[in-house]
Amino acid sequence: MKTHSPAPGRLFVAGTSLVLALLPGLSHGGGVSGPTFASRAPAVPLGPDLAERWARNDVQLAMGQMTLAQLETQLRRPETQASLGNGTIAVLYPNVEEPYRAAFVAMIQGIEDRTKVHVRSYAIDARLDVYDLNAQLKRNGTKVVIALGRQGITTASGLDRDITVLAGGALLSDSENVSGISLTPDPAILFARLKSLLPEVKRVLVVHDPRKSEWLIRIARDAAHAQGLELATVEARDLGQAAKAYNQLFASADKQHDALWLPHDSTTVEEGTLMPLILRGSWNSGVPLFSSNILHARKGALFAMSPNNLELGRTLASSALGLMNGEPRKRGVQPLRELHAALNLRTASHMGLAIGQQQQRTFDFIFPEP
Structure with missing residues (x-):
């Protein structure tokens, strides 16, 4: 087991031989200048009597100057309060x-x-x-x-x-x-992006395994309603059922008003067998495909999302x-909700979408890569 301890702002206090750790911002424009003792002195958590010590003027700053008002501002910060006696x-x-x-x-x-x-x-x-x-x-x-x-x-x-x-x-x-x-990814963000690219879409199609993603489908229904969309769901509990469902959807879908969403679902969005079928079906039918997995945008989905870590x-x-x-x-x-967005320009062009530079700049990744 390895430990990783980031170097917080620290302040050496004369007269007490105490290193005050956990006061945010003091080494970043908080009123203290000069070298710190972070490399020589261990970080010691602040005791619960900090405010009393300051009130009694028992502590003097060894470096720089800080007014009482500045100190009070620091102590009011929520991150500082969380460190004072609360663990x-x-x-x-x-x-x-x-x-x-x-x-x-x-x-x-x-x-x-x-x-x-x-x-x-x-x-x-x-x-x-x-x-x-x-x-x-x-x-x-x-x-x-x-x-x-x-x-x-x-x-x-x-x-x-x-x-x-x-x-x-x-x-x-x-x-x-x-x-x-x-x-x-939050379906609300996915559906909002869908409407910005394809405002004429009225229905979102999704094949899912209820044992794995029913909770997400419940959230997605509300998100679709908020965007004026209908969420049409098909349940599949194995690869065979999922493959049959996709074939039927591509055969009956309206490419002007329907779009297919791929959630994180290992049963219905299986990479080895199903993804080639799905990508081929979307390309041939013209039904827009968007995904919760950014790798699918690289492979041919119109757009997809990935975590902003x-x-x-x-x-x-x-x-x-x-x-x-x-x-x-x-x-x-x-x-x-903290997401990056990716767009596949080749797929957009195949669908007849003209996506200008301004709209492209709203995406974090563009495929194929220049």
Whole structure:
């Protein structure tokens, strides 16, 4: 198990030999200049008597000047309040190789950007002793764990109940006993993008396995209604049923007013057999195809979405700070709203769509790549 400890803003205080950790912003324009002691002195969590110490004027700043008003502003910040006597935040993430590691590193960067406090990150692998991890988290005063990826979430399930867990960085459903954000894109964002590209579309077609994605279909019905769309669903519980359903949809669909959505569903959006059939059916019939998986845009879907991992980390961090400040935990799983969008210009041209430079700039990725 590896630990990763980002360097927070630190301030050396004369007369007490105390390194004040967890005060955000002090090393970034907060009124203190000169070198820090981050490389020589360990970070010590602030005690609950910090405000009293300041009130008694028992502490003097050794470097630079800070007015009382500036200090009060810092202490009012929600991320600072979360660090004063309320515990700390930790992150669990899988100890995996590139390119998968980069996604989790970006999420952690987003968490650190938002919290601006001392966040310990633990790379989880099969050798981990959960008992030792739990003891270490409690020694560090951890109150909230952000668990990333399947391995992080599974490990977090073995922690003490007084440590609150937020899940992210994995495909989740509301049938799981977790709270957090799934990597599956929010249908509301997908449907809004669809309407911006194809305003004449009236119906969204989707083939899904109710055992895996019924929770998402419920959300999608409301999202479609809000966009003035009809959501037409077909259930399939195996590859054979899914293949038959796609063939029937392409044969009967109206290419002017229908579009096919591919959600994250391993039964009905299977890559080896079904995806070639789906892509060929969309190309030949002219029925627009859009997806929750950005790889499908590269292969020929008109557009698709992918996680914005940095922003996902920031959102998870905001939720963690809220929990540390006494906000109630949101139950269940939410779809992902922090997204990148990809467009396939070759597919758009095949469909007769003229997408100008201004509209292209609203996408983060363009395929085929220049």
